[in-house]
Amino acid sequence: MEKAIKRYFPLFVLPTLAAFVIGFIAPFVYGIFLSFCKFTTVVDWEWVGLQNYTRIFVVNGKVDTTFLHSLWYTALFTVVSVLIINVVAFAIGMVLTKGIKGTNLFRTAFFLPNLIGGIVLSYIWLMIFNAVLQNFSKTIVSSQWYAFWGMIIVVCWQQIGYMMIIYIAGIQNIPGDLIEAAKIDGANSWQMLRNVTLPMLMPTITICSFLTLTNGFKLFDQNLALTGGNPGKMSQLLALNIYDTMYGTTGWQGVGQAKAVIFFILVAVIAVAQNKLTTSKEVQG
Amino acid sequence: MKKKIVSVLLCATMISSMLAGCGSDSAATTEGTDDAAATEESADAPAEESADASAGAGTGSVYLLNFKPESDGAWQDLAATYTDQTGVEVTVVTAADGQYKTTLQSELAKSEAPTIFNIGSTADCAEYANYIYDLKDSYIYDHLTDKSLALEYDGKVAAVANCYECYGIIYNKTILEGYCGMEGAVVSSVDDIKDFETLNAVATDINNRVDEINEALGTNLTGAFASAGLDSGSNWRFSGHLAGLALYYEFKDAGCDLIAGQGTVTGKYLDNFKNVWDMYVNTSSADKATLDSGAYNAEQELGLGEAVFYQNGDWEYSAFAVDNENGYTVTTDDLSMMPIYFGVDDANEGLAVGTENHWAVNAQASQEDIDSTLAFLEWVISSDEGRDAITNQMGLSAPFDTFTDEYASKNGFAAMANEYAAQGKTSVAWSFNATPAVDDWRADFIAPLTEYTERDGSWDDVKTAFVDQWAYYWELSNEQ
Numbered sequence: 001m002e003k004a005i006k007r008y009f010p011l012f013v014l015p016t017l018a019a020f021v022i023g024f025i026a027p028f029v030y031g032i033f034l035s036f037c038k039f040t041t042v043v044d045w046e047w048v049g050l051q052n053y054t055r056i057f058v059v060n061g062k063v064d065t066t067f068l069h070s071l072w073y074t075a076l077f078t079v080v081s082v083l084i085i086n087v088v089a090f091a092i093g094m095v096l097t098k099g100i101k102g103t104n105l106f107r108t109a110f111f112l113p114n115l116i117g118g119i120v121l122s123y124i125w126l127m128i129f130n131a132v133l134q135n136f137s138k139t140i141v142s143s144q145w146y147a148f149w150g151m152i153i154v155v156c157w158q159q160i161g162y163m164m165i166i167y168i169a170g171i172q173n174i175p176g177d178l179i180e181a182a183k184i185d186g187a188n189s190w191q192m193l194r195n196v197t198l199p200m201l202m203p204t205i206t207i208c209s210f211l212t213l214t215n216g217f218k219l220f221d222q223n224l225a226l227t228g229g230n231p232g233k234m235s236q237l238l239a240l241n242i243y244d245t246m247y248g249t250t251g252w253q254g255v256g257q258a259k260a261v262i263f264f265i266l267v268a269v270i271a272v273a274q275n276k277l278t279t280s281k282e283v284q285g
Numbered sequence: 286m287k288k289k290i291v292s293v294l295l296c297a298t299m300i301s302s303m304l305a306g307c308g309s310d311s312a313a314t315t316e317g318t319d320d321a322a323a324t325e326e327s328a329d330a331p332a333e334e335s336a337d338a339s340a341g342a343g344t345g346s347v348y349l350l351n352f353k354p355e356s357d358g359a360w361q362d363l364a365a366t367y368t369d370q371t372g373v374e375v376t377v378v379t380a381a382d383g384q385y386k387t388t389l390q391s392e393l394a395k396s397e398a399p400t401i402f403n404i405g406s407t408a409d410c411a412e413y414a415n416y417i418y419d420l421k422d423s424y425i426y427d428h429l430t431d432k433s434l435a436l437e438y439d440g441k442v443a444a445v446a447n448c449y450e451c452y453g454i455i456y457n458k459t460i461l462e463g464y465c466g467m468e469g470a471v472v473s474s475v476d477d478i479k480d481f482e483t484l485n486a487v488a489t490d491i492n493n494r495v496d497e498i499n500e501a502l503g504t505n506l507t508g509a510f511a512s513a514g515l516d517s518g519s520n521w522r523f524s525g526h527l528a529g530l531a532l533y534y535e536f537k538d539a540g541c542d543l544i545a546g547q548g549t550v551t552g553k554y555l556d557n558f559k560n561v562w563d564m565y566v567n568t569s570s571a572d573k574a575t576l577d578s579g580a581y582n583a584e585q586e587l588g589l590g591e592a593v594f595y596q597n598g599d600w601e602y603s604a605f606a607v608d609n610e611n612g613y614t615v616t617t618d619d620l621s622m623m624p625i626y627f628g629v630d631d632a633n634e635g636l637a638v639g640t641e642n643h644w645a646v647n648a649q650a651s652q653e654d655i656d657s658t659l660a661f662l663e664w665v666i667s668s669d670e671g672r673d674a675i676t677n678q679m680g681l682s683a684p685f686d687t688f689t690d691e692y693a694s695k696n697g698f699a700a701m702a703n704e705y706a707a708q709g710k711t712s713v714a715w716s717f718n719a720t721p722a723v724d725d726w727r728a729d730f731i732a733p734l735t736e737y738t739e740r741d742g743s744w745d746d747v748k749t750a751f752v753d754q755w756a757y758y759w760e761l762s763n764e765q
Contacts, residue, residue, distance in 0.1 A: 040390070040393070040412060040413060040415065040416075041390050041391075041393040041394035042390075042391075042394045043394045044393075044394070044415055059757075059761065060757070060760055060761065062757075126579065127580070130575070130578040130579070130580050131580075133575070133578075134572070134575055134578065134580070137572055137574035137575060138574065138575070139574075139575050139577050139578035139579075140578070141577050141578075142574075142577075142739070142740070228517050229728075230517075230577065230732075230735075231577070231732055231735060231736070232728070232729070232732035233728065233732075244724075247386050247387055247390075247724075248722070248724040248725050248728075249722050249724070249725050249761070250408055250409075250411070250412050250721070250722045250723075250758075250761075250762045251411075251412055251761070251762060252761075253390070
């Protein structure tokens with residue numbers, strides 16, 4: 001049987017591989033190539049070397065800080081959203097595995113926001129925020145920090161439910177005898193959490209932090225619909241900044257592409273590093 | 286053994302399905318080349334000028350990438366009619382609102398690329414330089430009444446306007462006339478509003494006496510001007526249209542082309558901009574600290590009789606038509622349009638007339654397709670069906686001399702533009718069409734304007750953005 005699998009392996013893998021190459025690898029490689037070109041449409045390019053990459057930071061002898069600004073703004077956004085989402089999702093997950101009344105109802109309610117698309121969700125929240133802030137003569141784009149916390153609230157509201165489900169699955173998978181043994185040993189609830197639940201949950205934490213981290217870095221819909229990058233371009237996260245460069249600035253498609261390549265490398269490096277870090281803390285059950 | 290057979294069968298199915306996919310693909314391509322070969326043959330015989338549409342229609346296909354979502358239905362019908370009459374295939378695709386550039390870029394990269402697309406300004410011409418077909422000898426350029434409505438680039442007639450539009454200050458003449466009849470009104474007749482000072486005085490007075498006016502006239506006004514929203518759905522009215530007046534007078538002084546503009550601006554007339562802007566903000570009921578919230582709907586404020594003045598263009602006309610079921614109590618009979626008096630040359634200023642809608646023909650399409658496309662455009666502006674669709678269904682004012690009598694524009698605001706012109710006033714050109722990297726420049730200008738308006742920011746920042754960013758983006762967009 002194993003031999004057969006080995007023999008026919010290429011045949012079985014071929015269709016998926018072909019789809020992956022056509023749908024992902026080829027556009028990706030072509031995208032990297034285009035980042036070294038000046039182009040209007042993707043078939044109409046002209047090689048310009050590293051010009052697009054230098055333009056991200058220096059334009060006509062002037063330092064352009066919009067990309068760097070959106071870089072640290074995104075980094076901060078990601079850190080804050082990862083922390084809040086994971087801590088809250090874990091807490092809710094813990095509560096909803098205690099067997100309290102209406103557990104299923106609560107789980108459904110918490111999960112529901114995740115089913116609404118980012119754009120719609122953000123428009124709804126935009127109305128809520130502005131209706132509240134109007135009383136203080138402010139709007140969600142009054143400053144970049146209003147925009148920042150606005151996005152944090154929306155993203156948390158949307159993702160906590162999803163992460164909660166993953167945490168619940170993880171918590172339910174902790175063997176009952178382990179908990180019982182700890183109880184018999186006289187562990188209090190803090191010790192149980194610290195020495196049993198958390199170590200056993202490390203694989204779940206790896207997944208959840210990976211998802212929230214990449215989601216935070218790649219956030220686009222909510223940014224576009226909620227703030228549109230306003231005020232000025234101060235609340236542009238990286239993805240929106242790239243989009244804006246690509247379609248907003250005349251003749252800058254190549255620069256947008258170059259930013260996208262840098263963006264990819266950045267997200268890949270951070271995600272891999274995070275994965276390594278949390279995986280190393282996992283215990284073999 | 287059985288398992289082996291199953292797996293072989295599975296593989297065979299997968300491969301055959303893949304091949305089937307490729308197969309139909311290659312079939313389509315061969316079909317395409319056959320077609321092309323056939324058309325090449327027929328193209329050898331030069332298309333003779335003929336009154337019969339079907340003979341001059343060509344053998345290529347037409348693909349229009351439509352810019353205006355609201356006219357999608359009318360274009361689809363028109364395309365179907367043309368196909369029925371001539372057999373030439375016409376595809377009409379409409380880009381989603383605000384997604385034109387995105388759609389155009391991806392569509393142009395395809396083998397079946399649009400043959401007609403929209404170009405807004407000279408800056409767009411530079412970006413799509415490789416795709417611009419010279420329309421110098423085309424029927425549409427020939428019949429364009431005002432040749433300045435065509436965009437020229439690189440010695441070519443790059444794009445031809447397909448409609449002209451006007452903007453100014455839309456006002457509710459019913460309420461305004463009522464106000465003029467009241468005791469202590471600043472003016473006794475609407476016609477007396479002929480310059481910025483008077484308009485400002487009237488707007489301020491109306492705004493201060495809202496309750497009194499409501500009581501006397503039975504209206505439900507909340508302010509003089511409709512809200513000047515600084516959100517992205519509304520701020521183009523100021524970063525584009527209102528700033529256009531500052532640019533217009535500056536270009537006029539400089540003696541450069543009023544539409545193509547020049548690489549540096551000084552912001553000479555920004556103080557006038559500031560005066561008008563302050564009037565908009567201070568004589569409106571909207572809280573000026575929240576203008577960028579996106580919660581305001583200025584059109585609705587005018588439509589429900591809550592405001593008297595509203596800066597916008599003639600495309601708003603259909604929103605106030607009687608048969609438009611949007612619940613507005615104010616209709617086109619109540620409305621008229623006056624120039625945005627800018628305090629520079631008010632005595633001679635008319636409405637701002639121009640367009641951002643130009644047809645460009647894709648130079649990279651095959652010659653048959655280009656011929657068919659030009660024939661189609663000719664039919665659109667010369668046939669009864671085409672003219673009816675443009676004037677009556679799309680409600681546009683067409684700039685071609687073929688649109689006479691029953692096909693003349695029915696837009697009341699456009700008529701006002703002609704009336705002002707007939708009075709000897711000069712229509713203001715759409716100088717904002719010269720804006721380099723238009724989205725970026727406008728965003729950079731709106732940011733300090735928002736700071737100024739909402740949080741007591743400095744006006745100098747607005748001026749700096751206006752001047753410096755113009756030069757900056759101009760240099761960027763025009764380098765090779």
